[in-house]
Amino acid sequence: MEEQKLRSVPVLPWMRSPVDFSLFEECPLDLLPFLDSRLKVPLHNMGISSLFPVQVAVWQETIGPGDFERDLCINSPTGSGKTLAYALPIVQKLSTRAVKCLRALVVLPTRDLAIQVKEVFAAIAPAVGLSVGLAVGQSSIADEISELIKRPKLEAGICYDPEDFSLELQSSVDILVATPGRLMDHINSTKGFTLEHLCYLVVDETDRLLREAYQSWLPTVLRLTRSSDESFYPCASNYLPPAFNSLKTIRRFGVERGFKGKPSPRLMKMVLSATLTQDPSKLAQLDLHHPLFLTTGKRRYQLPEKLESYKLVCESKLKPMYLVALLQNIGEEKSIVFTSSVESTHRLCTLLNFFGDLQIKIKEYSGLQRQSVRSKTLKAFREGEIQVLVSSDAMTRGMDVEGVRNVINYDIPAYIKTYVHRAGRTARAGQSGRCFTLLREDEVRRLKKMLQKADNKCCPAYSIPSSSIESLHVIYTSALEKLKETVELETSRKRKIGFKSSRERKGNKTNHSKE
Numbered sequence: 001m002e003e004q005k006l007r008s009v010p011v012l013p014w015m016r017s018p019v020d021f022s023l024f025e026e027c028p029l030d031l032l033p034f035l036d037s038r039l040k041v042p043l044h045n046m047g048i049s050s051l052f053p054v055q056v057a058v059w060q061e062t063i064g065p066g067d068f069e070r071d072l073c074i075n076s077p078t079g080s081g082k083t084l085a086y087a088l089p090i091v092q093k094l095s096t097r098a099v100k101c102l103r104a105l106v107v108l109p110t111r112d113l114a115i116q117v118k119e120v121f122a123a124i125a126p127a128v129g130l131s132v133g134l135a136v137g138q139s140s141i142a143d144e145i146s147e148l149i150k151r152p153k154l155e156a157g158i159c160y161d162p163e164d165f166s167l168e169l170q171s172s173v174d175i176l177v178a179t180p181g182r183l184m185d186h187i188n189s190t191k192g193f194t195l196e197h198l199c200y201l202v203v204d205e206t207d208r209l210l211r212e213a214y215q216s217w218l219p220t221v222l223r224l225t226r227s228s229d230e231s232f233y234p235c236a237s238n239y240l241p242p243a244f245n246s247l248k249t250i251r252r253f254g255v256e257r258g259f260k261g262k263p264s265p266r267l268m269k270m271v272l273s274a275t276l277t278q279d280p281s282k283l284a285q286l287d288l289h290h291p292l293f294l295t296t297g298k299r300r301y302q303l304p305e306k307l308e309s310y311k312l313v314c315e316s317k318l319k320p321m322y323l324v325a326l327l328q329n330i331g332e333e334k335s336i337v338f339t340s341s342v343e344s345t346h347r348l349c350t351l352l353n354f355f356g357d358l359q360i361k362i363k364e365y366s367g368l369q370r371q372s373v374r375s376k377t378l379k380a381f382r383e384g385e386i387q388v389l390v391s392s393d394a395m396t397r398g399m400d401v402e403g404v405r406n407v408i409n410y411d412i413p414a415y416i417k418t419y420v421h422r423a424g425r426t427a428r429a430g431q432s433g434r435c436f437t438l439l440r441e442d443e444v445r446r447l448k449k450m451l452q453k454a455d456n457k458c459c460p461a462y463s464i465p466s467s468s469i470e471s472l473h474v475i476y477t478s479a480l481e482k483l484k485e486t487v488e489l490e491t492s493r494k495r496k497i498g499f500k501s502s503r504e505r506k507g508n509k510t511n512h513s514k515e
């Protein structure tokens with residue numbers, strides 16, 4: 001009974017007979033059937049000489065015999081290469097397109113993740129003449145529009161009818177990587193932005209994206225891409241004004257997607273996560289077409305094969321010193337320390353920096369900071385200028401930073417899903433890595449139960465000699481004092497700013513009433 005609970009048999013019948021890609025071998029690029037030879041060079045430049053199992057499985061279902069007859073639902077561990085698993089088939093499929101228009105849309109929950117995924121597409125798509133765009137709000141909306149929409153060249157002295165002008169607007173990109181908010185901004189207000197020709201939709205980090213409605217982006221995208229009556233009457237295009245013809249997309253029919261005689265959606269979907277939801281009501285929102293489930297192993301949650309998990313048991317009040325001792329042991333290896341909130345991230349990072357002689361560069365990365373600050377920190381971490389990031393869960397999902405060898409749960413995560421995503425920042429792409437969890441004696445059972453869900457029964461204790469902790473007492477007391485002063489200073493500064501802006505608001509009100 002207990003075993004069954006841990007396995008959590010899915011309710012949906014199609015989820016009960018998945019393709020288990022752990023049975024697949026890696027496939028060298030030279031042996032990959034149908035691969036456009038122009039893609040080999042950029043792949044080699046990315047250090048890729050063979051495809052990982054999940055990538056081979058998706059290739060088979062899209063470019064191989066599967067031929068994208070079914071929508072794909074992919075549950076694959078962190079760091080297993082999901083990004084390329086969808087990017088490569090999409091680029092290959094579009095490599096023969098004749099007319100440029102927006103044909104593939106990839107949606108991700110955060111800006112940093114979208115930027116990371118765009119870079120993967122941008123590394124391979126130009127080799128086959130495709131362009132990739134980004135809609136995340138990194139630049140102003142005007143700049144983004146000019147990147148995404150091509151305006152016709154206007155000749156001086158000629159007066160143009162605005163109606164004709166908007167018909168002439170065309171997409172500058174074949175593939176768009178977006179966050180839901182900015183995507184909705186373009187759908188609602190960017191002239192010439194259309195999903196009419198969309199063939200591929202990827203929903204990455206699906207469970208996270210389905211958790212929040214984000215201005216109803218999903219129903220909107222599905223509504224705008226549903227086959228219209230026109231797809232049953234392909235000859236209707238003969239009667240349309242010539243201006244439309246260059247943009248016409250040939251709709252795929254049911255016969256092509258394996259359902260003879262029945263019209264089938266032209267939009268092909270891939271939804272992915274390392275912790276894919278099995279909740280039928282959530283999955284129903286995606287309106288999947290005859291979905292095929294691709295997963296690995298028996299457990300719902302999988303940790304990377306070469307991940308070692310350790311627990312560090314200590315009293316709450318001693319936690320900062322245990323963390324410092326652990327960081328001293330780890331040395332200069334890249335590490336991420338996760339806390340439970342943006343506030344504790346800030347406090348912990350400030351405190352660690354008061355431990356003067358740690359000889360490692362430590363920075364904060366959290367949702368409390370401005371995007372520009374976060375991007376700068378991430379760049380420095382990638383380049384090795386910073387060795388330790390103290391992070392809130394803003395860093396938990398999807399972020400791929402080469403060389404991260406250690407993840408430290410300063411606060412025990414509340415759910416196994418969080419553990420899986422946090423731990424997954426290390427041991428990526430077949431590399432080894434360690435995940436340490438600091439916890440109190442009374443939390444040990446909780447961690448054990450949580451790890452059982454991911455089939456990780458082995459979580460030995462990591463021991464720190466008590467002499468290491470004792471030697472830190474003096475400096476810890478002084479660091480705590482400095483932290484207290486800093487927090488007081490920050491609080492009074494915030495109060496002043498709040499007071500000033502409330503006075504300004506009042507002042508503005510008075511001005512308004514005078515007008």
Ligand SMILES: Nc1ncnc2c1ncn2[C@@H]1O[C@H](COP(=O)(O)OP(=O)(O)OP(=O)(O)O)[C@@H](O)[C@H]1O
Binds near residue numbers: 050079084399
């Ligand atoms: N075939 C391959 N050969 C070598 N390295 C690869 C291959 N495919 C992907 N990688 C590398 O593996 C790392 C992890 O890939 P990716 O970020 O796509 O993982 P993921 O499955 O999406 O993980 P997460 O669930 O954490 O988002 C990346 O650094 C990527 O460059």
